[in-house]
Amino acid sequence: MPASADTLRRSAISVVEIERDAVGALVERIDDRFVRACEHILACRGRVVVTGMGKSGHVAKKIAATLASTGTPAFFVHPGEASHGDLGMITASDVVLALSNSGETSEIVTIVPLISRMGAPLISMTGRPGSTLAREADVNLDVSVAKEACPHDLAPTASTTAALVMGDALAIALLEARGFTAEDFALSHPGGSLGRRLLLHVHDIMHKGAQIPAVDHGASLRDALMEMTAKGLGMTAVTDDDGRAIGVFTDGDLRRCIDRGLDVRDARVGEVMTPGGKHIAPERLAVDAVNLMEENKINALLVIDADRRLCGALNMHDLLRAGVV
Numbered sequence: 001m002p003a004s005a006d007t008l009r010r011s012a013i014s015v016v017e018i019e020r021d022a023v024g025a026l027v028e029r030i031d032d033r034f035v036r037a038c039e040h041i042l043a044c045r046g047r048v049v050v051t052g053m054g055k056s057g058h059v060a061k062k063i064a065a066t067l068a069s070t071g072t073p074a075f076f077v078h079p080g081e082a083s084h085g086d087l088g089m090i091t092a093s094d095v096v097l098a099l100s101n102s103g104e105t106s107e108i109v110t111i112v113p114l115i116s117r118m119g120a121p122l123i124s125m126t127g128r129p130g131s132t133l134a135r136e137a138d139v140n141l142d143v144s145v146a147k148e149a150c151p152h153d154l155a156p157t158a159s160t161t162a163a164l165v166m167g168d169a170l171a172i173a174l175l176e177a178r179g180f181t182a183e184d185f186a187l188s189h190p191g192g193s194l195g196r197r198l199l200l201h202v203h204d205i206m207h208k209g210a211q212i213p214a215v216d217h218g219a220s221l222r223d224a225l226m227e228m229t230a231k232g233l234g235m236t237a238v239t240d241d242d243g244r245a246i247g248v249f250t251d252g253d254l255r256r257c258i259d260r261g262l263d264v265r266d267a268r269v270g271e272v273m274t275p276g277g278k279h280i281a282p283e284r285l286a287v288d289a290v291n292l293m294e295e296n297k298i299n300a301l302l303v304i305d306a307d308r309r310l311c312g313a314l315n316m317h318d319l320l321r322a323g324v325v
Helices: 005-024 032-042 054-069 106-118 132-136 158-178 182-187 193-199 221-231 251-260 286-296 316-321
Strands: 048-052 074-076 095-100 122-126 139-142 214-216 235-239 245-250 300-304 310-315
Touching: 005 158, 032 122, 032 139, 032 158, 048 054, 054 074, 054 095, 054 158, 095 106, 106 122, 106 132, 122 132, 122 158, 132 139, 214 221, 221 235, 221 251, 235 300, 235 310, 245 251, 245 300, 286 300, 286 316, 310 316
Parallel strands: 048 074, 048 095, 095 122, 122 139, 214 235
Antiparallel strands: 235 245, 300 310
8 A cells, every 4th residue: 555645754854853853963083083084184185086986975976076176185095096006096195085884895894904004194084993994094083873764774765864074064164274265266167156256257248349238319319219229228328429438328328318308319418318227247256246236226337447448248148148137
């Protein structure tokens, strides 16, 4: 018979509670051994080589990825492959972080003497502090759990969660010790939304040169409308005799002109523009342009330098295409 809804919920709640308790037990293990592990990694002149078999291997890969993206160069080496040539990827300048819940994983125990011989510090993460791997390591981080969330106490569940959390604790402690910033994080994530928000500047995405909508302040309203239509940004810059931006004419200004009954053939754009207008400097972050548009409930901005020279223009569609929004 299919399980009842209550049975499924009880099972899931039990898993969450067991894993919650396993993670909570780690707090008292953030001790001098944890500090020594961090000190080994901070002193490392090479990279952190993370290794593990089976489910521990999957966790090890995630820990390596988290370390690498938070300022600690790291990579994963499969312990089985290490015995068949990949051990050459490890040098004396590296630190090895080995994960094994039992601490007796043969593929890892086999390469421990070789790691010791080359002089690379070994940090272990085990569920048995008295195991071979824990004894041979320079530092052992205890990630033992009272029981697995599996009802048979077999499938790695709470133990892998505990190891993953301990790895995150290492990564973030190291991040803060290195003074790793959000900008540093963005540099290693240029393809992600955070990277785009922190790395893209206005000058990277603005319309430039002949793409900039601009008319002289003495131009007719008709000419301004033609320029707006041609450039497709929903506005045009208005410049003085020296080519400096003195205002902007937008779709909103056009609606107000129509409401006033102005003749678009006779009116001059300088008479109906919005003086000054909202603008931004080219060196500002693109996300600042988003914030400025949202604050003022507008869809486009002029890009102006310190001398009020017109450098470019952009609208919300440009920011959307660039992935900033």
